[in-house]
Amino acid sequence: MFSYFIRRLFFVIFVAWGVTFATFFIANVVPIDPAIAALGDNAREEQIQEFRERYGLDKPIWQQYLIYMGRLASGDLGNSLRTQRAVAEDLREFFPATLELSVAAFLVTLLLGVPAGILAALRQNKASDVTVRVLALMGGATPVFFLAVLLQYVFARQLDLLPVQGRLDGFTFPPPRVTGLVGVDALLARDWAAFVDSLLHLMLPAFVLGLFSAAILARMTRATMLEVLSQDYIRTARAKGVAGRAVIFRHALKNASLPILTLLGGLLGGLLSGAVLTETIFSWPGIGRYVTQSATSLDFPAVMGVTLLVGLVYALINLITDLLYAFLDPRIRYS
Amino acid sequence: MKLIKAVGLIAVLGLGSALAQDRTQTLIYGGDWSDLITMDPQVSYEFSGGLVTDNLYETLVKYEGADLSTLRPGLAESWKVDRGRDSWEITFRLRRGSKFSSGNEVTARDGVYTCERALAIKGPGSFLFTEIAQLKPGATKALDNYTVMVSIPKTASPGSFLSILTFNIGGIVDSETVQRNARGNDFGKEWLTNNSAGSGPFRLVRWDRGSQVLLEASPNARLKPKLQRVILREIKEPAVLRTALESGEIDIAEGLTPEALRALANNPRFKTLRADSLRLNYLGMSVKEGSPFANNLVRDAVRYSINQDELVSGLVQGNGTKIQTIIPKGLLGYDARTPYNFDPARARRLLAQAGLPNGLEFELLVSTGICGGGIPCADIAAKIQSDLAKGGFKANVKAIANAEVLRTYRAQNHQMVLVGWSPDFPDPDGNATPLANYAARSLAWRNVWNDATSAKLANQASLETDPAKRTALYRLLTDYVLKNGPYAILYQPAVPLGLSAKVEGYVRNAQSQVRFENISKLP
Numbered sequence: 077m078f079s080y081f082i083r084r085l086f087f088v089i090f091v092a093w094g095v096t097f098a099t100f101f102i103a104n105v106v107p108i109d110p111a112i113a114a115l116g117d118n119a120r121e122e123q124i125q126e127f128r129e130r131y132g133l134d135k136p137i138w139q140q141y142l143i144y145m146g147r148l149a150s151g152d153l154g155n156s157l158r159t160q161r162a163v164a165e166d167l168r169e170f171f172p173a174t175l176e177l178s179v180a181a182f183l184v185t186l187l188l189g190v191p192a193g194i195l196a197a198l199r200q201n202k203a204s205d206v207t208v209r210v211l212a213l214m215g216g217a218t219p220v221f222f223l224a225v226l227l228q229y230v231f232a233r234q235l236d237l238l239p240v241q242g243r244l245d246g247f248t249f250p251p252p253r254v255t256g257l258v259g260v261d262a263l264l265a266r267d268w269a270a271f272v273d274s275l276l277h278l279m280l281p282a283f284v285l286g287l288f289s290a291a292i293l294a295r296m297t298r299a300t301m302l303e304v305l306s307q308d309y310i311r312t313a314r315a316k317g318v319a320g321r322a323v324i325f326r327h328a329l330k331n332a333s334l335p336i337l338t339l340l341g342g343l344l345g346g347l348l349s350g351a352v353l354t355e356t357i358f359s360w361p362g363i364g365r366y367v368t369q370s371a372t373s374l375d376f377p378a379v380m381g382v383t384l385l386v387g388l389v390y391a392l393i394n395l396i397t398d399l400l401y402a403f404l405d406p407r408i409r410y411s
Numbered sequence: 412m413k414l415i416k417a418v419g420l421i422a423v424l425g426l427g428s429a430l431a432q433d434r435t436q437t438l439i440y441g442g443d444w445s446d447l448i449t450m451d452p453q454v455s456y457e458f459s460g461g462l463v464t465d466n467l468y469e470t471l472v473k474y475e476g477a478d479l480s481t482l483r484p485g486l487a488e489s490w491k492v493d494r495g496r497d498s499w500e501i502t503f504r505l506r507r508g509s510k511f512s513s514g515n516e517v518t519a520r521d522g523v524y525t526c527e528r529a530l531a532i533k534g535p536g537s538f539l540f541t542e543i544a545q546l547k548p549g550a551t552k553a554l555d556n557y558t559v560m561v562s563i564p565k566t567a568s569p570g571s572f573l574s575i576l577t578f579n580i581g582g583i584v585d586s587e588t589v590q591r592n593a594r595g596n597d598f599g600k601e602w603l604t605n606n607s608a609g610s611g612p613f614r615l616v617r618w619d620r621g622s623q624v625l626l627e628a629s630p631n632a633r634l635k636p637k638l639q640r641v642i643l644r645e646i647k648e649p650a651v652l653r654t655a656l657e658s659g660e661i662d663i664a665e666g667l668t669p670e671a672l673r674a675l676a677n678n679p680r681f682k683t684l685r686a687d688s689l690r691l692n693y694l695g696m697s698v699k700e701g702s703p704f705a706n707n708l709v710r711d712a713v714r715y716s717i718n719q720d721e722l723v724s725g726l727v728q729g730n731g732t733k734i735q736t737i738i739p740k741g742l743l744g745y746d747a748r749t750p751y752n753f754d755p756a757r758a759r760r761l762l763a764q765a766g767l768p769n770g771l772e773f774e775l776l777v778s779t780g781i782c783g784g785g786i787p788c789a790d791i792a793a794k795i796q797s798d799l800a801k802g803g804f805k806a807n808v809k810a811i812a813n814a815e816v817l818r819t820y821r822a823q824n825h826q827m828v829l830v831g832w833s834p835d836f837p838d839p840d841g842n843a844t845p846l847a848n849y850a851a852r853s854l855a856w857r858n859v860w861n862d863a864t865s866a867k868l869a870n871q872a873s874l875e876t877d878p879a880k881r882t883a884l885y886r887l888l889t890d891y892v893l894k895n896g897p898y899a900i901l902y903q904p905a906v907p908l909g910l911s912a913k914v915e916g917y918v919r920n921a922q923s924q925v926r927f928e929n930i931s932k933l934p
Contacts, residue, residue, distance in 0.1 A: 246644055
């Protein structure tokens, strides 16, 4: 198991290298000058030249790549052309917001998706099954921007129950930054008002972001549960007089959990890579919004940094998912 | 604010009165502040950076309200311009007793330090000092504790220099505090990115990038603000801006759509405003040898082909005003005349006179982004294309990324381009030299318009110190460029804003400066 783990970690390095290679050369295919994009119309020729020299944009592409990789080896992601500071610093600033939102959205996904899928499977073709399937279809088909604006209109503008945007109300003084997760920072500072406020601000974006994943998860859970529920061992368990709840959770759900786990890993990876639309609509300062702004400004170091981070997050989640397989299914052993 | 929150907080924490009190003392200003990259006045060259730093730092001279033509005393209570043998000598007499937020007194030493700092750091706006004002290291001196003298060469314009000083690059920093936090020879650049050390009415408390900037009234400021806190909330999406304003989460929304502005105008809870900008949206025509636009008759035909009234009232929907001359409204030398009326028949006659009786086909380059006034550039290009067709032109619109439009324009590789221009500093020379003087390697150069008359007039006007004579020179220049230049000015965009009816004293000048100390909120 340990050697497998080490091998997989080694593999992650190759994934990271592949990501940097592909992103770097794709980024450099774009026939636009990042210096002009960053400095704008009024910039003078000397300023543009100085900018190119400062960021090494005047060098051949292969040389730029070698310099980038050299720096990367020592943990330096370079400087952002747009924010003009270290990309690593930017990621430290923006990733916690994405992490906070992703975890909340993931909870929404789990709490809605799994029970709904189980319910639908247990009551196949009954009213509740049809309702879950229709809702899942709608949840998966409704564009995020539409749902977000609709919920903002209803819950913020009409009912005045929840905030429209941001991580904290403007009238709430933000807690000292420790982790970058506002809720956690508020708890650390014992600032209950800020904590409650941060939870309120998290509700709409987490729901909007989590609903799409919940819809997919509900359908997958339903399908897998239906398959498992028709297996002989379930019939046997029931024939032996095992209680209904135990059959569902201990026998059926556990056996249905492998495909669900695979899906969950992918969904979490997707959430952690930054939800551009949700972050933009809810003015959530995460890496999704950061990378969009960076891409439109042709800020390649920033785009590379985010891509690398997302690549690593995916690789790590896949690794954890694989390790959890062994935990859930005793037949799986890694060597 | 919100029901749940109000109930929860008031019941559990008993903060009701504190929050209610805080609300009238806190202004929340929403808008797209994503260009904010530093709080250092000598480095910041972005609109949002200027908006914040103008309230953290005071300048020696400043403009007040929306008036950008009359300089007013800032940290300097008086100033004078003397004609030396080889240079202009500009002497500023500082007010006594002005204090930085640290409590240190503002002295001439801080003025000298600020100028030297700007030259040493070489930020993106430093060319204003080094090229426009031709300021050299060592040319700023403290004559005594409260007198600063700056010498600039005779070839530079003292008028331009003084208006540059109203910009955030001229924001006087607390030399003692900055040097205490400096690293090596960085003049405190790293520290000032996230901190403030000014004598302005506010001090920077916190900046959460991509989210908000929190300013608090400076206890030692000379200019006492009416509010205790100002928060700039970053909201990029116009629809969210509107909802946030309507639900009371923000007090001011900058960058609303024309539709949102109309809806808010009918609601007594809100006020709407179309703030001026100094931007001009225009068509640039390359007059290089062999280009059909080299003939001024063809350029005149373009100018007569454009239905500006329809463009401004229909497409721009009031988020801009009609203008044809090169100095925008709000600056000295603005000329309101609009002699080119929509006359497609005349345009066709002009084309025939130019030897193009069958019309002219060419490429019109345009950005895929948004143009001034919040209108997609491609929509404006479509309108121009349709107008030009009536005048006998066939414009093939090519929409590409803005950076690519600029790259082509800078390389003099366009035929016609639809772009915008904002002056670097609030002085007519900020437009006159780039648009009229080929040697400045700016817009006249990009359009290959090398005209000795316009260059001479621009130069003369920039060096003139008498306002009346200067105005007269700019009148001559704008008229000349209007009729002979390689431009067809389309409109001067406005910035659409929505405000809570409780907000009072908000003024945004065309240079995007807002003095937060003058704003108050009704309970």
